[in-house]
Amino acid sequence: MPRLMNxxxxxxxxxxxxxxxxxxxxxxxxxxxxxxxxxLDEAAVYDVMILGxxxxxxxxxxxxxxxxxxxxxxxxxxxxQVAETSGIENYMGYRHINGMELVEKFREQVLQFGLAYEEGxxxxxxxxGKIKKVTMNDGRTFSARALIVCTGKSWRKLNVPGENEFxxxxxxxxxxxxxxxxxxxxxxxxxxxxxxxxxxxxxAKIASRVTVVQxxxxxxxxxxxxxxxxxxxxxxxxxxxxxxxxxxxxxxxxVSLKDRTTGALKEVNASGIxxxxxxxxNSGPVKGVVxxxxxxxxxxxxxxxxxxxxxxxxxxxxxxxxxxxxxAAGEGAKAALSACEYLLKE
Amino acid sequence: MPLLDDKVKGQLSGxxxxxxxxxxxxxxTQEIECNTCRDTRMFIEEIxxxxxxxxxxxxxxxxDKEKMASLKIDKIPAIALLDKxxxxxxxxxxxxxxxxxxxxxxxxxxxxxxxxEPLPDALAKRVAAVNKDVHIQVFVSLTCPYCPAAxxxxxxxxxxxxxxxxDMVESTTFIHLAQKYxxxxxxxxxxxxxxxxxxxxxxxxxxxxxxxx
Numbered sequence: 001m002p003r004l005m006n007x008x009x010x011x012x013x014x015x016x017x018x019x020x021x022x023x024x025x026x027x028x029x030x031x032x033x034x035x036x037x038x039x040l041d042e043a044a045v046y047d048v049m050i051l052g053x054x055x056x057x058x059x060x061x062x063x064x065x066x067x068x069x070x071x072x073x074x075x076x077x078x079x080x081q082v083a084e085t086s087g088i089e090n091y092m093g094y095r096h097i098n099g100m101e102l103v104e105k106f107r108e109q110v111l112q113f114g115l116a117y118e119e120g121x122x123x124x125x126x127x128x129g130k131i132k133k134v135t136m137n138d139g140r141t142f143s144a145r146a147l148i149v150c151t152g153k154s155w156r157k158l159n160v161p162g163e164n165e166f167x168x169x170x171x172x173x174x175x176x177x178x179x180x181x182x183x184x185x186x187x188x189x190x191x192x193x194x195x196x197x198x199x200x201x202x203x204a205k206i207a208s209r210v211t212v213v214q215x216x217x218x219x220x221x222x223x224x225x226x227x228x229x230x231x232x233x234x235x236x237x238x239x240x241x242x243x244x245x246x247x248x249x250x251x252x253x254x255v256s257l258k259d260r261t262t263g264a265l266k267e268v269n270a271s272g273i274x275x276x277x278x279x280x281x282n283s284g285p286v287k288g289v290v291x292x293x294x295x296x297x298x299x300x301x302x303x304x305x306x307x308x309x310x311x312x313x314x315x316x317x318x319x320x321x322x323x324x325x326x327x328a329a330g331e332g333a334k335a336a337l338s339a340c341e342y343l344l345k346e
Numbered sequence: 347m348p349l350l351d352d353k354v355k356g357q358l359s360g361x362x363x364x365x366x367x368x369x370x371x372x373x374x375t376q377e378i379e380c381n382t383c384r385d386t387r388m389f390i391e392e393i394x395x396x397x398x399x400x401x402x403x404x405x406x407x408x409x410d411k412e413k414m415a416s417l418k419i420d421k422i423p424a425i426a427l428l429d430k431x432x433x434x435x436x437x438x439x440x441x442x443x444x445x446x447x448x449x450x451x452x453x454x455x456x457x458x459x460x461x462x463e464p465l466p467d468a469l470a471k472r473v474a475a476v477n478k479d480v481h482i483q484v485f486v487s488l489t490c491p492y493c494p495a496a497x498x499x500x501x502x503x504x505x506x507x508x509x510x511x512x513d514m515v516e517s518t519t520f521i522h523l524a525q526k527y528x529x530x531x532x533x534x535x536x537x538x539x540x541x542x543x544x545x546x547x548x549x550x551x552x553x554x555x556x557x558x559x
Contacts, residue, residue: 024354025446025491084491100491120548167543177490179519181530251530273531329348 013082027083027098040116040142041301045131046072048339051285054080056315056332057323058148059104063336064148065113069343070117072142074123074134079103082151082325084120084174091325102325107234118213123151123285133286145346146339149298149306149313150284150332153279153323160189162246163275172274175199182207188255190243191276193220194254197229204232211268212237213257215277225274246273281294281317293319310346312339348443349385351391362397366460367430367558370401374414374424375458377406380517386423386442399459418511421520427458436504441516445488450514457505465506465549472553473506480556482512485524485534496533496546503552510556 006017050057053075062197064071077083084098113293135141155173163171172178185208189199192214204210217239221228229235244265245256254269291299291307298306298313306313314335315328371390394400403415403536407422417426427438427465435458443451486493500512517524527536535543539543541555
């Protein structure tokens with residue numbers, strides 16, 4: 001019962017805040033009528049097929065359509081990581097724009113063209129040849145002369161015992177989604193980069209105690225976030241530590257942490273553990289087809305070509321330095337132009 | 347002070363133009379409205395004012411007990427969607443569908459109005475074969491970008507089958523339910539009290555569970 005009261009107390013201010021300034025994260029493009037929607041055709045051989053619909057993929061689509069090549073596009077979520085970003089202040093032309101809004105602008109610009117476009121399906125595998133074959137997880141196979149891989153990145157997991165078992169029961173990856181459930185509780189945030197610091201700041205406002213577990217000897221996030229976090233009295237940081245194990249019964253009760261210098265283990269009581277340790281490239285479908293670096297990123301040159309002629313890649317899934325919206329968009333444009341040039345020479 | 351500003355209103359009007367038939371929003375509240383009840387009513391009224399295809403009926407949870415019971419509404423604020431014939435779709439929103447959930451709210455409105463992509467044949471057959479009572483509760487928070495997809499999938503199932511009803515439950519409005527169902531991460535999907543899905547799942551994952559019930 002005391003815990004429930006804590007939770008109620010913790011939640012009320014948030015609720016009140018929500019209601020004062022009701023934000024609507026409206027996703028306009030999802031409601032366009034079907035006239036712009038053309039399902040992909042298994043019988044067709046497209047000039048270009050674009051895999052992924054973040055800023056790189058969507059920009060590539062605009063460039064391909066303007067060049068007049070037949071284009072198919074398969075994407076899981078329009079916008080990719082941008083759709084999950086609340087405010088963007090470094091994409092030129094917008095001093096401040098909500099992630100969802102920017103995605104809708106991208107999407108509208110793509111859908112003015114009658115390209116084959118499907119949202120939802122996930123890429124299973126890619127087969128190389130003069131004609132490249134892309135098999136989706138739903139079993140359908142599509143063909144194209146050139147491919148542009150813009151599959152982006154996903155959240156990295158800890159890969160420790162207890163992690164999968166406790167997802168949704170204390171193990172969390174989205175602090176904006178799940179922070180409210182940890183009001184008045186002790187939580188751990190893993191990761192000392194910007195996303196870890198932002199999660200810790202969100203949680204420090206409502207949790208009883210926040211422990212940031214950082215792999216390195218110092219925090220790597222921006223100074224402004226570190227200062228903001230240190231302004232809270234209920235936050236502690238453990239440097240040079242990593243998570244060894246997550247334990248509990250029907251929910252998380254404690255986390256076992258290992259000191260990376262001494263190897264010593266200690267058990268810290270916590271009801272929640274937020275994992276914010278960066279991203280992994282979604283290069284699985286092209287593994288063994290094109291060359292990847294050690295981190296699993298697709299190796300590209302400055303024209304976005306991969307180790308296979310006719311397969312191009314752009315954005316966060318590649319070795320391009322700095323993962324930024326504006327960079328991904330630029331890379332998408334470049335990959336599309338390279339693909340069109342390839343088609344001319346082929 | 348209105349909930350929706352002019353910019354959002356303009357965007358919503360554009361979206362609502364795509365509605366085909368009329369939809370009735372049944373709103374369950376009480377005489378002395380709680381804060382969220384009042385805001386939810388404003389939300390519904392402001393949206394309904396943007397389209398001549400949206401009707402609103404307001405009921406009192408206590409005085410109109412029978413009506414509420416007939417729609418299986420057991421808590422407020424509640425929104426139920428009825429189709430053009432006045433038939434219950436089984437679609438419910440408990441709590442104000444603001445934040446990211448405005449997307450699932452609009453999607454359900456459009457789909458109930460008949461503006462929807464047909465389900466692929468294989469899925470349509472599986473949904474048509476559901477022959478027992480199924481109750482899906484999708485717990486959400488309004489700051490969760492993954493939640494509307496889970497809500498829309500559940501609502502689409504409700505729309506397609508008279509045996510399925512599906513609720514969006516806003517966790518911070520119904521803290522006792524979030525506690526009861528041990529919600530610590532959203533979306534959390536509870537099917538017939540006995541089965542749970544964590545995270546947003548595609549329709550086949552819902553059907554895999556429903557077929558096992």
